[in-house]
Amino acid sequence: MTHSTGIDPNLPQVQASAKPRPKTLQERIDEFPWWVGGIFVIAIGAFYLVTTQTSFGEALNFIRIGIGITITTTLYAYSIALVIGLVAGLGRISRNVVVRNLSTLYVELVRGIPILVLIFYIALVAVPDSLGVFKTLGAWLTSNGLGFIGQPLAAINNDSISLNVRAIIALSVTYGAFLAEIFRAGIQSIGKGQMEAARSLGMSYGQAMRYVILPQAIRNVLPALGNDFVAMVKDSSLVSVLAVRDITQVARLYAGRTFRFREAYTILAILYLGMTLILSLVVRVLERRLHGNSRK
Amino acid sequence: MATAASKNIIEIRNLHKYFGDVQALRGVNLNVERGKVVVIVGPSGSGKSTLLRCINHLEVETEGEVWVDGKRLSEKNKDINSIRAEIGMVFQLFNLFPHLSVLDNIVLAQRVVRGRKKDEAVQIAHEQLKRVGISEKADNFPGQLSGGQQQRVAIARALAMNPKIMLFDEPTSALDPEMIKEVLDVMLALAKDGMTMVCVTHEMGFARAAADEVIFMDHGLIVEKGSPDAVFNHPQEERTKLFLSQILSH
Numbered sequence: 001m002t003h004s005t006g007i008d009p010n011l012p013q014v015q016a017s018a019k020p021r022p023k024t025l026q027e028r029i030d031e032f033p034w035w036v037g038g039i040f041v042i043a044i045g046a047f048y049l050v051t052t053q054t055s056f057g058e059a060l061n062f063i064r065i066g067i068g069i070t071i072t073t074t075l076y077a078y079s080i081a082l083v084i085g086l087v088a089g090l091g092r093i094s095r096n097v098v099v100r101n102l103s104t105l106y107v108e109l110v111r112g113i114p115i116l117v118l119i120f121y122i123a124l125v126a127v128p129d130s131l132g133v134f135k136t137l138g139a140w141l142t143s144n145g146l147g148f149i150g151q152p153l154a155a156i157n158n159d160s161i162s163l164n165v166r167a168i169i170a171l172s173v174t175y176g177a178f179l180a181e182i183f184r185a186g187i188q189s190i191g192k193g194q195m196e197a198a199r200s201l202g203m204s205y206g207q208a209m210r211y212v213i214l215p216q217a218i219r220n221v222l223p224a225l226g227n228d229f230v231a232m233v234k235d236s237s238l239v240s241v242l243a244v245r246d247i248t249q250v251a252r253l254y255a256g257r258t259f260r261f262r263e264a265y266t267i268l269a270i271l272y273l274g275m276t277l278i279l280s281l282v283v284r285v286l287e288r289r290l291h292g293n294s295r296k
Numbered sequence: 297m298a299t300a301a302s303k304n305i306i307e308i309r310n311l312h313k314y315f316g317d318v319q320a321l322r323g324v325n326l327n328v329e330r331g332k333v334v335v336i337v338g339p340s341g342s343g344k345s346t347l348l349r350c351i352n353h354l355e356v357e358t359e360g361e362v363w364v365d366g367k368r369l370s371e372k373n374k375d376i377n378s379i380r381a382e383i384g385m386v387f388q389l390f391n392l393f394p395h396l397s398v399l400d401n402i403v404l405a406q407r408v409v410r411g412r413k414k415d416e417a418v419q420i421a422h423e424q425l426k427r428v429g430i431s432e433k434a435d436n437f438p439g440q441l442s443g444g445q446q447q448r449v450a451i452a453r454a455l456a457m458n459p460k461i462m463l464f465d466e467p468t469s470a471l472d473p474e475m476i477k478e479v480l481d482v483m484l485a486l487a488k489d490g491m492t493m494v495c496v497t498h499e500m501g502f503a504r505a506a507a508d509e510v511i512f513m514d515h516g517l518i519v520e521k522g523s524p525d526a527v528f529n530h531p532q533e534e535r536t537k538l539f540l541s542q543i544l545s546h
Binding site (some may be wrong): 191193194196197198199200201202203204207211212215216219 | 352354377378380381382383384385387389391392393394395404405408409410450453454457
């Protein structure tokens, strides 16, 4: 099993160490990515089902209408979550007691509540309640002669914010807390010498963050951000509980209408799998490229 | 009171600094005249680095006053950034910005803090790189340079801001022996040009060659100060003698 490393005087030592030892069959079997084969089998099976069985083809045709909503919901929510996450992540390490504690409170609240419950709560309780506040504020502003701000504020009613928008708000608030922790960890991974060097050159805290700390921190956490994007594609399925017509909701509608549960949910699972696999691949390629470029 | 016109560019009075319960500085008084080179020596934990870091407010004094160029440093001082821009600092571990090229390392603060135009900042960066002798590395990244080269870039970065004072915090302690000289040569040239310098260093050769004043610190206090000859060859205090015998015996 073990190769002797050149005690044998007959072996030319330099050559032996320069050429890699050929892999044994057992090692090749162990290292081969068999799971990729499994993915191929699933892809071919899915293609076969959709092209040969009309019921699967119909299911795909119906359900794919939701792809647009799934993608746009994820993209909007993720972009907003990035902004919330950056602000809250900076807040978590702020020296200002109020800012730091508010940010921590937000992160801990969100992390302690199931996403599904948060989506219900934000869409059906928090949004209507804040609209009530806007209304009161608008009425007060109008009565104080600031009608140009007050009237549009008071005019926003519960119907004018669609469930799609509420779903995006709910997802971004939820993921904002996750991303805040990623940003915080990234910033804290940068040695304090960097901040000191920047400050010693006369930069303000904000300038040092923007030009020195964040560019390095974000580069460090890009893989984690990518992972959370993939996770959000999957969690966007939860917005179907708000009757947002993403692929999950459309699949449920299709199943309920036709009683073809096998077709509906097989297609649904394969659509998610396709999206997440492609995204994971993109993330992995980006990560590798970044790694190749990394300078000490 | 120090004024902008006074000959002392740094005045430190009764400086105390605590880290929690640990007292790093216990009443330091120090004046540095314009154009003078002061070298601070002492055993580790004696407070030399803390003293240096108080001069540009990377450490905030617990008690006492630090005046730089006629301005008092304090927690409330909103001008701290503009005061720091006049004080270059070189760190033991270089602290170059690894995501920026050598040139951009030197350009960044010029543009952000000094508000210089890009062309001007780039030109000054090239001049400073030439001054420290590594013009050819402008487009490299810090990770591709040796320790000595990185430290020279750090010096160029500080000089590009046209500081009135340069602080050196053990600039050669993290370097391999064969790279120490290239950094010391740059520092010697700087001293010869009349730069006001405060250096924490163990390089006695540099201290003898460049220092106007050598300060020996121990346990958060200045024990002895004087010309290099006085402190190194005719130390008065027992603690100074002991320290010198320890570092010169090998």
